[in-house]
Amino acid sequence: EDSLKKMGEEDTLLVQSGKPVAIFKTHRMAPRVLIVNSMLVPKWATWDYFYELEQKGLIMFGQMTAGSWAFIGTQGILQGTYETLAAAAREHFGGSLKGRIVLTAGLGEMGGAQPLAVTMNDGIALAVEIDKRAIELRLKHGFVEKWTDNLDEAIDIVNQAKREHTPMSIALLGNAAEVHPELVRRSMIPDIVTDQTSAHDPLHGYYPAGLSKEEADQLRKSNPKQYLERATKSISTHVKAMIDMGRRGSVVFEYGNNIRQQAFDAGLKEAFEFPGFVQKYIRPMFCEGRGPFRWTSLVGDPEDISKIDELILDTFPHNSDLGRWIEKAREHVKFQGLPARVCWLGYGERAQFGGLINTMVRNGKLSGPIWIGRDHLDCGSVASPRRETEGMLDGSDAIADWPILNALLNTAAGATWVSVHQGGGVGMGYSIHAGMCLVADGTPESSERLERVLTVDPGIGIVRHADAGYSTAKRIVRQRGLRMPMLS
Incomplete structure (x- = not known):
């Protein structure tokens, strides 16, 4: 906290497994924070060695949101679970x-x-x-x-x-x-x-x-x-x-x-x-660039979340599943910590919605800035052969280049902070994954960041699945004009 308060507009804080290790001068559009948690050289990525290092205070388990400063309580996973069960209901029980x-x-x-x-x-x-x-x-x-x-x-x-x-x-x-x-x-x-x-x-x-x-x-x-x-x-x-x-x-x-x-x-x-749930139910959504999208009121105003709920219902009236989720969340979900909401949005929808939120902040319709982020469980940000990338068409389940490319791309695009973790969800040695977060403060600068990051972040997810041979992802690449030099 002290480090963040002392930083200037061109500074970037580096966090190594929970430790603020350095602040470097970069530039205004660079991320303000870069976070890496629990990364171990593969040969040493075991629980025994992790515990040994943890006892010495040298490493911290990041999971998939908490270590990225993106945890919003149980609601964070609620919609993913809701979506999975809805998919199971459609496939097996008539909806x-x-x-x-x-x-x-x-x-x-x-x-x-x-x-x-x-x-x-x-x-x-x-x-x-x-x-x-x-x-x-x-x-x-x-x-x-x-x-x-x-x-x-x-x-x-x-x-x-x-x-x-x-x-x-x-x-x-x-x-x-x-x-x-x-x-x-x-x-x-x-x-x-x-x-x-x-x-x-x-x-x-x-x-x-x-x-x-x-x-x-x-x-x-x-x-x-x-x-x-x-x-x-x-x-x-x-x-x-x-x-x-x-x-x-x-x-x-x-x-x-x-x-x-x-x-x-x-x-x-x-x-x-x-099977695992991603392979059985979620991968078709990943091929479309659909994944978790969450936001919180940084000033702690629940009314801001209510106003954004209305915005999302007005913006995507054709998406009945999304509308049903928002209505059910408003009825059943109690906030934990800062008031927050989560939903799943696709390629194009994320950038559109982020821009609309920023406009609301700029016009004074919200009481303060809005944080926007996501779970590391997303279409292009994870290599996890026992979960997100289980049973890939081309056998690329364990290829971890993709989450690293995702983090590098989000850094280049100007996310407010970017994180890379290892082991989240499935344990040491079984996953590498990346996250990104943004702050919508109403400024033109944040508008640029939001447009770039919320486009490239799901975009690389579509590319990752097209590269693996999924026909839906290939079709969307062509329809949306994504550039893949080797796409056949």
């Missing part, structure tokens, strides 16, 4: 989850969006969570409706909601590695099964079966090696139950936490029997 049970686990800051995303799609959510405090937080913020610590009661509630075709969400205090196999034994087979436990970090993010939360927390401190062994064994049990449900009729997909890889490494050879 609605009405009367459909969705089983999942994990109600942390990311997974906590799941129950509300299910009910916003008219479905019934049963979410298993071992931490009672996490459940209480989701109840407080309206992301889940009920909770119980009794499996029989939970089953009765969801079955009644299924019979009545009533949207409902319930959190079950328990361990997924215990609950899911029991559901299989009882032939309680949900319509959809997924997961958002923090399985990508089994030491800090996944609780082993057979222990209370308190016992597990103590074991983690006293014997981390034994904890890891028990956690990965439990992950294997958890994933095996998901596979069994899939074999008995459930639609099963991983929601990007690398739980399949953890189970595979623990000896479950059929762990990849079910």
Whole structure:
């Protein structure tokens, strides 16, 4: 904070894994901040080595928004989850989850969006969570409706909601590695099964079966090696139950936490029997340059978010999915921290909307500047073979040139700050990804930045998918006049 306050208009702050390491004079249109978190040379990109460096204060895990100064609370992932479930509903259930049970686990800051995303799609959510405090937080913020610590009661509630075709969400205090196999034994087979436990970090993010939360927390401190062994064994049990449900009729997909890889490494050879959510549902949107777009009122005025909600409804009246999302978000989402909103917009739409926001600031229709950013999960900003780039047409799943090009391009285009991280979402060694953020302050300079960055950022996503051979992306390249010298 002190470093930022002392900077001039031509300065750029460098942040290395959370440390403000230097300020250099650059130029007015350069980013004010460049951030790199948790980047390790590939051979050394393991959790063991990361923890060793973390204990020495040399590195910080950046995840996909928090380390980029782009985290807006659970709403940040809510629309992505909503979009994914809507896509699943369209593909498997005639466009609605009405009367459909969705089983999942994990109600942390990311997974906590799941129950509300299910009910916003008219479905019934049963979410298993071992931490009672996490459940209480989701109840407080309206992301889940009920909770119980009794499996029989939970089953009765969801079955009644299924019979009545009533949207409902319930959190079950328990361990997924215990609950899911029991559901299989009882032939309680949900319509959809997924997961958002923090399985990508089994030491800090996944609780082993057979222990209370308190016992597990103590074991983690006293014997981390034994904890890891028990956690990965439990992950294997958890994933095996998901596979069994899939074999008995459930639609099963991983929601990007690398739980399949953890189970595979623990000896479950059929762990990849079910797909990841991007490969199954999201990639067609990526081919069109559609992805997450979020904004906050930097002066903390909720009324500004309301005015921008109206703007987006007026600007894109033809997009019924977007309109439905905004109306549902206004009804259900409670702000965490600065008031914020998130939606998914495509190529051209992002630049158009950013410019309109800047005009509102300039004309005094908003009470102050607006921050605009996105999740690192986007069409052209990630290399993650177990999530965003799983199963690419040309086999380029692990090619990490693209997120680096994305960061370099956004820097050249004048983003307010740019970040590059490693390991977010899926864990050490499994992803490299980039983010960008902008400030719309109403000035002509910010108008230029917004137009450039919000065009090239999704543009490289279309190019990345066209390069991999996706026909939709190739068509959009030609339609929109993107220049790809080697496009055939």
